[in-house]
Amino acid sequence: EVQLVEAGGGLIQPGGSLRLSCAASGFSVSGHHMTWVRQAPGKGLESVSIIYNGATTHYADSVKGRFTISRDNSRDTVFLLMNSLRADDTAVYYCARLHSSTWGIDYWGQGALVTVSS
Amino acid sequence: DIQMTQTPSSLSASVGDRVTISCRASQSLSSYLNWYQQKPGKAPKLLIYDVSTLQSGVPSRFSGRGSGTDFTLTIRSLQPEDFATYYCQQSYSAPYTFGQGTKVEIQ
Numbered sequence: 026e027v028q029l030v031e032a033g034g035g036l037i038q039p040g041g042s043l044r045l046s047c048a049a050s051g052f053s054v055s056g057h058h059m060t061w062v063r064q065a066p067g068k069g070l071e072s073v074s075i076i077y078n079g080a081t082t083h084y085a086d087s088v089k090g091r092f093t094i095s096r097d098n099s100r101d102t103v104f105l106l107m108n109s110l111r112a113d114d115t116a117v118y119y120c121a122r123l124h125s126s127t128w129g130i131d132y133w134g135q136g137a138l139v140t141v142s143s
Numbered sequence: 144d145i146q147m148t149q150t151p152s153s154l155s156a157s158v159g160d161r162v163t164i165s166c167r168a169s170q171s172l173s174s175y176l177n178w179y180q181q182k183p184g185k186a187p188k189l190l191i192y193d194v195s196t197l198q199s200g201v202p203s204r205f206s207g208r209g210s211g212t213d214f215t216l217t218i219r220s221l222q223p224e225d226f227a228t229y230y231c232q233q234s235y236s237a238p239y240t241f242g243q244g245t246k247v248e249i250q
Binding site: 060069070071072075083084085086119123124127128129130131133134135136 | 177179181188189196232235238242243
């Protein structure tokens with residue numbers, strides 16, 4: 026059974042850093058494209074970052090230069106390092122797997138809440 | 144970035160109604176269009192990919208169609224468990240942008 030479990034969310038002050046992790050089970054992250062999607066309170070979904078199975082990465086303009094996506098294939102874990110956090114980064118962050126050919130998101134984690142506030 | 148526009152932003156309907164949600168892209172997507180359902184406090188769930196292919200386990204009352212820039216999601220006979228927010232998403236070009244969502248509420 027495919028599962029994605031996020032960890033590392035919490036309350037952080039503006040300008041601070043936080044690293045989210047996403048532990049995958051039931052498949053190998055090395056063979057799949059993985060993504061982080063966020064949802065601000067009461068708002069819609071926003072694609073934040075993608076790491077393709079060849080290790081190419083992509084970032085939304087809103088986080089480019091501040092966030093870094095990476096993965097540890099030996100631990101089947103994906104990370105999102107978030108620096109210079111701002112109040113508008115407050116959101117639930119979902120780790121998710123992209124379908125290999127359609128690029129739609131076929132599996133989602135339960136989400137990790139990140140609150141940026143002083 | 145490709146902009147996705149969903150209409151309406153919300154609608155009220157009754158059990159048994161036929162419901163249609165529209166999604167328009169700012170450029171052609173080929174067939175890279177997906178639909179998701181999200182219930183409060185839960186992660187989204189993939190309903191349809193490649194415009195019209197139902198994800199495994201999704202009831203056949205859900206259907207998708209369209210091409211190019213215009214797409215629709217139809218729920219043939221609305222059931223109580225279908226009251227939720229629906230999102231379209233393009234997976235043609237990163238970032239894989241979402242529509243703003245359509246909330247389907249009980250009338």
